Amino acid sequence: MDVKTALLERRTIRKFTQTPILEQDLTDLIEYARLAAYPANLQPLKFAIITENELCNKVFDNTKWAGYLPDGTPKEAERPTAFIAVLGDTEIKNSFEVEAGAAVTSMMLGALEKGIGSCWIGALNKKNIMEALELDEEKYNLLYVLALGYPAQESQACPMQDNNVKYFLDENNKLNVPKRSMNEVLLFKK
Numbered sequence: 001m002d003v004k005t006a007l008l009e010r011r012t013i014r015k016f017t018q019t020p021i022l023e024q025d026l027t028d029l030i031e032y033a034r035l036a037a038y039p040a041n042l043q044p045l046k047f048a049i050i051t052e053n054e055l056c057n058k059v060f061d062n063t064k065w066a067g068y069l070p071d072g073t074p075k076e077a078e079r080p081t082a083f084i085a086v087l088g089d090t091e092i093k094n095s096f097e098v099e100a101g102a103a104v105t106s107m108m109l110g111a112l113e114k115g116i117g118s119c120w121i122g123a124l125n126k127k128n129i130m131e132a133l134e135l136d137e138e139k140y141n142l143l144y145v146l147a148l149g150y151p152a153q154e155s156q157a158c159p160m161q162d163n164n165v166k167y168f169l170d171e172n173n174k175l176n177v178p179k180r181s182m183n184e185v186l187l188f189k190k
């Protein structure tokens with residue numbers, strides 16, 4: 001898949017089939033995150049792959065989904081089959097937003113190429129998830145989880161109307177994600 005196609009086709013997926021993802025594919029995603037660009041090359045992020053059913057359920061129970069949709073939380077048979085937890089190592093630095101952006105973007109695009117759908121989740125009960133993961137809360141700062149699974153939903157970008165940023169389901173149950181126009185985002189060329 002070429003980069004342009006990947007950027008056009010990557011959309012957040014929130015409904016998944018229950019086919020498990022191969023462990024090697026999940027490890028590949030960490031490899032893509034490992035190779036991302038990081039300020040001062042500090043590479044302060046750590047990752048945890050979660051596929052065990054019980055642990056996936058614990059993580060899922062501490063996430064929130066699709067704030068703009070009335071019924072956007074995946075049903076039991078639509079849940080992600082894996083999560084990748086993205087953590088900041090406070091022994092390396094103390095702020096991680098830029099790093100998380102680079103890492104998660106790389107993983108989402110890598111997942112797309114493998115046919116795997118993803119949803120970047122920031123609405124988390126971090127404390128509960130850290131307890132479930134049994135990681136040292138002094139050392140690691142949970143930033144995000146990336147929910148993963150084979151897509152059971154279609155999603156596409158659409159032109160934004162009237163400044164309305166809310167994604168919506170169309171008559172075919174396809175998710176539509178409004179994107180601002182080129183005219184709006186490109187201030188000038190000179």
Ligand SMILES: Cc1cc2nc3c(=O)[nH]c(=O)nc-3n(C[C@H](O)[C@H](O)[C@H](O)COP(=O)(O)O)c2cc1C
Binds near residue numbers: 014066067124155
């Ligand atoms: C930092 C960040 C946090 C997000 N947190 C959530 C979340 O908690 N739950 C959710 O359903 N989607 C979450 N999303 C997904 C966004 O809603 C989604 O990226 C946005 O609607 C644009 O859709 P697209 O990814 O298909 O372009 C998050 C995205 C980002 C970048």
